Amino acid sequence: xxxxxxxxxxxxxxxxxxxxxxxxxxxxxxxxxxxxxxxxxxxxxxxxxxxxxxxxxxxxxxxxxxxxxxxxxxxxxxxxxxxxxxxxxxxxxxxxxxxxxxxxxxxxxxxxxxxxxxxxxxxxxxxxxxxxxxxxxxxxxxxxxxxxxxxxxxxxxxxxxxxxxxxxxxxxxxxxxxxxxxxxxxxxxxxxxxxxxxxxxxxxxxxxxxxxxxxxxxxxxxxxxxxxxxxxxxxxxxxxxxxxxxxxxxxxxxxxxxxxxxxxxxxxxxxxxxxxxxxxxxxxxxxxxxx
Ligand SMILES: CC/C=C\CCC/C=C/C(=O)SCCNC(=O)CCNC(=O)[C@H](O)C(C)(C)COP(=O)(O)OP(=O)(O)OC[C@H]1O[C@@H](n2cnc3c(N)ncnc32)[C@H](O)[C@@H]1OP(=O)(O)O
Numbered sequence: 104x105x106x107x108x109x110x111x112x113x114x115x116x117x118x119x120x121x122x123x124x125x126x127x128x129x130x131x132x133x134x135x136x137x138x139x140x141x142x143x144x145x146x147x148x149x150x151x152x153x154x155x156x157x158x159x160x161x162x163x164x165x166x167x168x169x170x171x172x173x174x175x176x177x178x179x180x181x182x183x184x185x186x187x188x189x190x191x192x193x194x195x196x197x198x199x200x201x202x203x204x205x206x207x208x209x210x211x212x213x214x215x216x217x218x219x220x221x222x223x224x225x226x227x228x229x230x231x232x233x234x235x236x237x238x239x240x241x242x243x244x245x246x247x248x249x250x251x252x253x254x255x256x257x258x259x260x261x262x263x264x265x266x267x268x269x270x271x272x273x274x275x276x277x278x279x280x281x282x283x284x285x286x287x288x289x290x291x292x293x294x295x296x297x298x299x300x301x302x303x304x305x306x307x308x309x310x311x312x313x314x315x316x317x318x319x320x321x322x323x324x325x326x327x328x329x330x331x332x333x334x335x336x337x338x339x340x341x342x343x344x345x346x347x348x349x350x351x352x353x354x355x356x357x358x359x360x361x362x363x364x365x366x367x368x369x370x371x372x373x374x375x376x377x378x379x380x381x382x383x384x385x386x387x388x389x390x391x392x393x394x
Contacts, residue, residue, distance in 0.1 A: 147189075149182045153204070154190065161197040162345050163190050163245075164338070168204035172211035175258050177225070179214070180232035187239045198345045199243070201266065202250035202338055207277070209249075212257030233258065237293065240265035246348045250341040252334060255279040256316055257286075260327075264297045267348065270341050271319045273331040279322050284314030292374055299370075302326045 147154045151169040156162075165186060167173040175183075190196045203209045217229055240247060240262065249263035251271040260279050263269050271279065281298055283290040290311055298307040306325045309315065322328045332340045 147186070149186065151179045152182045152186045154186050156190070156193075156196060158195055160342075160346070161195055161349065162200065162342060163196050163198070164200045164202065164342070165190075166202055166204045167210060170205060172208045173203055173205050173259070174211045174214035174216075175233065175236070175262075176214035176217045177229045177232050180229075180236050184232065184235050184239055187236075187243070191239070191244060196245060198246045198248070198349050200248045200250050200338070200341045200345060201262070202341070203252055205253065208253040208259075209251045209255040209279075210259030210262055211254070212259045212261075234293075237261065237265055237297070241297070246345065248341045248345055248348070250337045251277075251279065251328065252337040253277055256282050257290075261294050261297060263328075264301045268330075268344060269328040270330045270332060270337055270344065271322060271328040272334040272337050273319050274334055275318050275320070277319055278316040279319070279327060280314075280316040281310055282314045282316045284311060285316075286314070296370055296374070298327075 144158060145156045147156070151167070153166040153168055155164045155166070165183075167179075167183070169176070169179045173179070187199075190199060213233060218226070221229070247266040247268075249266040249269045251263050251269055253272065254277045255263055255271075256278065257280075260281055263279070271277070281290050281294055283294070295307060295311060298310060302310070302325050306327075310317075310325075317325065317327060319328065319331050323331050330340065330344075
């Protein structure tokens with residue numbers, strides 16, 4: 104699916120325009136950008152993101168370092184998007200590993216404090232930044248691997264699902280999943296679609312209806328993560344795995360992209376139809392209540 108979006112962003116200007124309406128590159132560009140120096144190995148740091156780029160392998164590691172739990176605030180999301188944009192522009196960067204510098208937590212998901220009691224303008228900007236992060240990761244030309252070295256609920260799980268591959272620390276104290284239902288929030292349809300593309304319809308239905316958080320072993324069983332390793336080995340395994348992915352010629356990725364792009368279009372049409380049906384149904388209920 105990620106590859107489908109990738110192809111769509113590359114080849115379909117109309118759809119790119121449509122998607123970019125969801126996006127907000129403007130606000131990201133306005134902020135300070137962590138510099139990526141073209142040398143054999145470089146390191147760039149914003150307040151909340153550290154990027155180590157090894158030019159000989161073409162692989163960058165993005166360390167999320169927003170204490171205490173890497174919650175996705177507007178500021179943090181903006182830093183992530185800027186770092187990603189810079190890596191994307193550097194054609195020598197072919198692979199990206201995303202991980203956490205915080206102990207025990209990959210990301211706690213959307214920053215609850217950034218969603219509560221804020222102005223409508225702030226909420227709009229915040230929500231656009233969430234969508235931009237999703238678009239940038241899912242549509243990335245780089246191979247992306249999530250090194251999930253701690254718990255990853257809700258938006259944290261979404262972030263990991265936008266990557267091509269997920270490696271999680273095998274620690275039963277950690278959990279991962281879209282638990283929005285348990286918080287009394289409906290997960291947006293594109294959260295749902297991302298999960299469907301990862302684990303399939305039935306597993307997603309169960310996960311969302313019940314707001315399930317999975318242990319690493321359970322997550323592996325339903326395919327929410329691809330591999331479990333000891334905590335100490337999450338990052339090294341991610342970089343080793345990256346080597347295998349980068350050995351596949353990019354052209355083959357593009358050909359799979361075409362198959363997945365077809366699926367993605369079907370999904371989008373279904374979602375639009377379903378929205379129209381819901382509006383019609385709601386209007387009918389409203390009219391019937393008038394009588
Ligand atoms: C406009 C939006 C509309 C719809 C949105 C729909 C989609 C929503 C997606 C989301 O992502 S909603 C967020 C859901 N997130 C969660 O449910 C995670 C909640 N947190 C946890 O489960 C745990 O904190 C943990 C991540 C497992 C880590 O546990 P740990 O025991 O290590 O830490 P502790 O719980 O003590 O937390 C430390 C510290 O961090 C604060 N915190 C935790 N999560 C968040 C968060 N998501 N946003 C902001 N702050 C968070 C927590 O309050 C503690 O703060 P304190 O030290 O000041 O008390």
